[in-house]
Amino acid sequence: MIKVEGLYHSYSNDENYAVKNANFEIPKGEIFGFLGPSGAGKSTTQGILTGLLQLQKGNVNVAGYDVKNISQKMFNKIGMSFEQSNVYSKLTAKENLDFYRKLFDGQTREPADLLKLVGLDGKENVRAGEFSKGMKHRLTFARSMINNPELWFLDEPTTGLDPAIASEIKDIIRKENNNGVTVFLTTHNMFIADELCNRVAFIVDGEIKLIDSPKNLKLQYGEQLVDVEFRKNGTVVKETFSTIKEEEKQRLQKVILDYEIQSMHTKEATLEEIFIKVTGRGLV
Amino acid sequence: MLKKIWAIFLRDLKVGSRDSLTLIIIIMPILLGIGVNLLTPSINDTTVNLALLEGENPAQAEYFADFAKVELFPNEEAIETRVKKRDHIVGILPDGDRYYIMSQGNEPESVIEMAKLVNMYYAEGINLEDATAKLFEFGETVPPLKKMLTNTLIIMISILGGMLITFNIIEEKTDHTISAMNVTTVSKNAYLLGKSLVGMLYPVFSTIVILLITGFRDVNLGQLILMVIVSSFLSLLIGFIQGINNDDVMSAAASVKMLFLPVGAAIAAIELLNQKWQILFYWIPFYWTYKGNDAVLLNSATWPQILLYSGIVLALGLIVYLYLSPKIRKGLA
Known part of the structure; x- marks a missing residue:
């Protein structure tokens, strides 16, 4: 077109x-x-x-x-x-x-x-x-x-x-x-x-x-990580796990099974973050 | 393409009818036409009017009727009241064995002189048959002041047509709609033509109305419309360029008003200056428009004469067009 x-x-x-x-x-x-x-x-x-x-x-x-x-x-x-x-x-x-x-x-x-x-x-x-x-x-x-x-x-x-x-x-x-x-x-x-x-x-x-x-851009430029907050022995613990590395994937699985999960966020990059990464410039 | 040009014209007309300044421009010439009528005598009002005492001297009244329009009144007060009215009428009243002239004071000298002369002829017993003079006409079959004002008004109307275009362009600029027009199937030429229609049809329509108001109903309309259209061409160009160069209607109107300077100069040159100085004003298109309109209003214009004048106006307009056209196109891009 x-x-x-x-x-x-x-x-x-x-x-x-x-x-x-x-x-x-x-x-x-x-x-x-x-x-x-x-x-x-x-x-x-x-x-x-x-x-x-x-x-x-x-x-x-x-x-x-x-x-x-x-x-x-x-x-x-x-x-x-x-x-x-x-x-x-x-x-x-x-x-x-x-x-x-x-x-x-x-x-x-x-x-x-x-x-x-x-x-x-x-x-x-x-x-x-x-x-x-x-x-x-x-x-x-x-x-x-x-x-x-x-x-x-x-x-x-x-x-x-x-x-x-x-x-x-x-x-x-x-x-x-x-x-x-x-x-x-x-x-x-x-x-x-x-x-x-x-x-x-x-x-x-x-x-x-x-x-x-x-x-594709998110896959290429985003970090494949997960931020997890969970309760361990009465205190809130915050850890980041890779979604690619086998060892960390198993650890994440264990945390999910053993502890009470407070919050869990993937660290997928936004287009804006990718734009800044690629061009070195903000959008405004 | 014609359908689109017409749509643009109708839009401009609709928007104009909702704009107070545009409405003033449309109505103003009509009011001025009425003003011309009030200020100057009627087109047919070219004879001398005399007011006499009814029954005082019937033979004198009959004699005067051969030379002037005679009105009879019962007493001196009635004549005085009549003389004080707007038009030009003088009283001839008895004073012992002589007569005196009663005038308002603003009558043309020729009217007073005519009254004196007719009175003297009657006193001397001179009849029409005694005249040995040959008749000469100066072509003044219509009141010169009225003709001049009507002609000026017609030229002014063509300039106001340009002003309507200016207002339309400024409206488009204020609303940022020119860019929207540029992404339609309307070509630049069609857009310019559509916009020009208001500035072209308004002077034609208003001129006809002015002729009806001022009483110039027997002129050659074709000749006059031709003169109006060619002189409007120049006003259109000025209207476009002022619309492009200005962002508000007041400053644009002030700029367009500058056109009245060459118009005034052309009229003053034709009416006041000796023939040998006229050449200095040949470059002003309105000089030729005024001359052409003048001949048409006098009913003395010939087609070759009008074609020559309109051709000169058009040629001068084309020179302006060649200069302004790229600027107009760029401004509307």
């Missing part, structure tokens, strides 16, 4: 690249997470893929279209949910969606259905200017689905949303993905990436440092 080869981009048209030699491929039906701190090059890459930025160097193919000579028809296949809400504040929620559906050629979705999907039912006739930040964000998210996109670009889709709504948004993303929609997810939130993505790319200073599935 997306193929990027040797992508470079410089805002100053010199060797000071915001994106350097990016190469990746996203097959149809995948949720691909593009992770990195602010200023890493995520938005620049996404801007080029969506035609918002001019392709300077490299080959980029999106939804079967060469981005070098971008065709407006490409946008019939693409949906884009921006990090910053961008809806017409003087139009109502329904008017916003009604307007955008006229800007696409194919079959579009019913505005009322989309508003219901994102929890804005009952607010159809309220002007977007009167919406809270979270409601505007949901309207922006709903609009990105208006044209039934095959490829869905999501930029920080849960930012600024309360946990319940964020959970609903994640469910919608999963559901759309199950229906065959390919998702390009740009975020610095490792938890949503971990929950949703089939594969993630770590980008720092314009360079992609790594691409793999969250599961």
Whole structure:
């Protein structure tokens, strides 16, 4: 669905690249997470893929279209949910969606259905200017689905949303993905990436440092240890056991059988920890 | 593509109807048109009006009726009341065996002179048949002040059309919706056309309303609309660039208002300056617009003349377009 080869981009048209030699491929039906701190090059890459930025160097193919000579028809296949809400504040929620559906050629979705999907039912006739930040964000998210996109670009889709709504948004993303929609997810939130993505790319200073599935990364970079707290002779004892070494596995088994276990935690690495380990950088 | 252009136009129209500043811009020319009517006499009100005492001298009243519109009143107070009204009417009243002129004071000199002259002719017993003069016309078939104000108003309307575009672009910038538009199937050209429709149709519609209000109903509408459309082209470009360069409507409106400077200069040049100085103002598109509109309002314009003026305005507009187009496209990216 997306193929990027040797992508470079410089805002100053010199060797000071915001994106350097990016190469990746996203097959149809995948949720691909593009992770990195602010200023890493995520938005620049996404801007080029969506035609918002001019392709300077490299080959980029999106939804079967060469981005070098971008065709407006490409946008019939693409949906884009921006990090910053961008809806017409003087139009109502329904008017916003009604307007955008006229800007696409194919079959579009019913505005009322989309508003219901994102929890804005009952607010159809309220002007977007009167919406809270979270409601505007949901309207922006709903609009990105208006044209039934095959490829869905999501930029920080849960930012600024309360946990319940964020959970609903994640469910919608999963559901759309199950229906065959390919998702390009740009975020610095490792938890949503971990929950949703089939594969993630770590980008720092314009360079992609790594691409793999969250599961593989955890296996590769996580420590396979278990922290156990148990009561021994009236006092609480804390010990760490390897889940690989045979001797420690037997000791752990014995502790479980002989003593009262207070708590037990695996020391699986989080994506954030792996990111820091790989890139040497935090995510903020 | 046409469907999308139309959708953009309708959206702008809907948003405009919910914006107080836009509504003011839409209503203002209508109010100004009514103002022009109040300030200047009616387009047909070009004859001299005389107020006389009823039955005082019927022969004189009959004689005056050949030269002017005569109104008769029962007494001097009634004539005084009538003369004090807004339009230009002078009284001719008896004073012993002579007559005196009663005027409000703001009548054009020509009206007073005409009243004096007619009175003198009657006293001397001069008839129309005695005249040996040939008739010359100066082409002033409509009141010049009214024509000038209406023409200025029409040009102002085209600039206000540009201002509507400015407000629309600023609204898009404030709502950050330009990026959302850029990921739809609407091309840049279609977007620009859609946005331009408001700035193009508003001057056409408002000009027709102004003509109806001010009484210029018999002018060649085709010629005038052509002049309005070509002069709106320039206003559209300025409207776009000011929308891109400004982040709030007040500063944008102030910038667009700068356009009134060349408009004022062009009008002053045509109305006040000697022909030999006119060349200094040929570079101002509104100079040619004013000339074209003036000829149309006078009902003296020919199509070749209007095509020439509109061609010059369009050519000057194209130069501005070539300069501004890359900036507009970049600004909307």
